[in-house]
Amino acid sequence: MITNKDKDKDSYRNTKQRQKILDVLVNSKSHPTADWIYRKLKKKFRNLSLGTVYRNLRILKEKGQIWELNLGTGFSRFDAVSHSHYHFICSSCQNIYDIKIPPMKELDDRVMQITGFRILSHRLVFFGLCDLCKLKKKKNNRNIRNNKV
Amino acid sequence: MITNKDKDKDSYRNTKQRQKILDVLVNSKSHPTADWIYRKLKKKFRNLSLGTVYRNLRILKEKGQIWELNLGTGFSRFDAVSHSHYHFICSSCQNIYDIKIPPMKELDDRVMQITGFRILSHRLVFFGLCDLCKLKKKKNNRNIRNNKV
């Protein structure tokens, strides 16, 4: 059973591990995975545990300090909540890029009017081909036309 | 190594299993999981395999006939691509609702201009509280105020 206590904890401690994990996310633009964060910190924090990374990522998410990104790849990526922004995922290389267009709060209002639900936020992800993969595709198509593949 | 052949298959066979799996998705509004589809079809298809469901969901997704929805719950939900629409997920009960506002193709164009990437589609998900959970929350807060919890 999920109780209020489970959802909105009132006492968090400020551990070195949690600080470092948030640090990594704040100072990273690559939307790292839990394992990537673990391997990065493990070098200095010799006895860091992978479970600790996962637990803290969950807690930081609960506290609203980070986002979890799910992309159908079988694992999550994480992103520090600094300024709100959108994401682009290249369907070919799977890289993630931040899209810097101002958050459209009016979308929330619109959906709130239509549904009557309380809308708190939205997540907008664009899919397509990044510059590099666009070029690769073009080159590849040329090769196919010329029977080189 | 990922080759062209891996990505864009040219010959698909039309099996009963694949038809039925797509059928379930087309005739369902509940965004089912792989396991839910498996258990539903297993009743009639006595020796259906869970692996077959997963394989076909991947193939149907490759063919662009269905979407995979990832919500950070540890498992995927699937949705037939009929008319394009957006989604709402209740942060409390985790139910998914379709949001019927016309697809905003202009967002793709905008991001295409900003980034130079080729934008093919976007996914827009709203988060908040559905009607039912809105009520529950209100009642809950009242109880907390009155020291009943």
Place this chain on the structure above:
DNA sequence: ATCTTTATTAGTAATCATTCCTATTATTAT
């Protein structure tokens, strides 16, 4: 209609991200 090719299947084992468990440690309030 039969033959051939090979995509697909059922069944099961394996993988891998994530969560759970427990004795120990470290943070915070008193």
Place this chain on the structure above:
DNA sequence: ATAATAATAGGAATGATTACTAATAAAGAT
């Protein structure tokens, strides 16, 4: 400083998904 307990390390367990393999069945060719 002490007490209370949140958090940790390490390892085991879970559970969704994928991989493997011999047998089957679409779909085109004869």
